[in-house]
Amino acid sequence: MNSIVANLMQVRARIELAALAAKREPEEIELLAVSKTFPASAVEEAMHAGQSAFGENYVQEAVEKIEKLAKLRPWLTWHFIGPLQSNKTREVAQHFDWVHSVDRLKIAERLSTQRGEFPDLPPLMVCAQVNVSDEDSKSGVSLSEVEGLCNAITALPNLVLRGLMAIPEPSSDPAQQRKAFAAVRDCFLKIQTAHAVELGYQFFDTLSMGMSDDLEAAIAEGSSIVRVGTAIFGKRDKISK
Ligand SMILES: *Cc1c(COP(=O)(O)O)cnc(C)c1O
Numbered sequence: 001m002n003s004i005v006a007n008l009m010q011v012r013a014r015i016e017l018a019a020l021a022a023k024r025e026p027e028e029i030e031l032l033a034v035s036k037t038f039p040a041s042a043v044e045e046a047m048h049a050g051q052s053a054f055g056e057n058y059v060q061e062a063v064e065k066i067e068k069l070a071k072l073r074p075w076l077t078w079h080f081i082g083p084l085q086s087n088k089t090r091e092v093a094q095h096f097d098w099v100h101s102v103d104r105l106k107i108a109e110r111l112s113t114q115r116g117e118f119p120d121l122p123p124l125m126v127c128a129q130v131n132v133s134d135e136d137s138k139s140g141v142s143l144s145e146v147e148g149l150c151n152a153i154t155a156l157p158n159l160v161l162r163g164l165m166a167i168p169e170p171s172s173d174p175a176q177q178r179k180a181f182a183a184v185r186d187c188f189l190k191i192q193t194a195h196a197v198e199l200g201y202q203f204f205d206t207l208s209m210g211m212s213d214d215l216e217a218a219i220a221e222g223s224s225i226v227r228v229g230t231a232i233f234g235k236r237d238k239i240s241k
Pocket of ligand 1: 034036057081082167211212213227228229230231
């Protein structure tokens with residue numbers, strides 16, 4: 001069995017190679033370690049190997065982990081990346097640094113209001129989630145609607161719009177993977193260009209895309225945050241689906 005430390009080194013090497021192949025600087029790509037379903041001790045182990053950004057999908061599980069690791073909080077960045085229901089936004093607003101999965105205005109409004117109840121916290125960093133494969137079952141707004149959602153988010157006081165997030169339909173064909181990521185990148189660049197001088201868009205710099213099985217394709221198409229779980233922590237039990 002591989003250790004978390006060895007896995008992390010391997011994933012970092014994959015990121016570096018993919019960046020070089022795409023003629024990009026490896027430092028442009030942040031590794032988000034997706035620790036959902038794994039215990040606080042696994043996060044600690046990764047942290048000792050130099051990993052500081054962690055992603056979680058399930059609010060209850062995440063908050064327990066964050067509280068367990070409260071002493072390490074100053075060194076960690078917690079990203080919420082899962083589907084978010086409105087009755088769970090308060091806990092996310094209180095405990096997280098980032099939310100990648102904002103897919104409707106109501107959720108953004110609640111996050112902004114509730115973040116405001118913690119004046120000691122900086123604004124919450126958010127990405128709008130795009131449904132690039134247009135599957136009915138997946139969360140995210142369509143490519144045609146995402147600019148409208150972004151404009152609305154920039155008007156909210158306690159959120160900072162950082163970019164777009166996408167989870168394309170899984171495919172084992174690298175060309176297919178790249179096609180989906182390229183569509184998200186094109187949409188991202190279009191929004192970035194159209195709003196280049198507008199207040200609220202000055203930090204729009206993030207493309208959150210790519211996971212264990214398709215991070216190379218995502219980096220080739222401009223990803224700036226890859227969200228990697230399995231390749232770091234191993235296979236998850238069934239509850240994570
Ligand atoms: C679970 C999850 C990941 C990590 O997936 P792996 O295939 O285990 O790397 C990334 N992003 C989101 C949104 C997830 O839910």
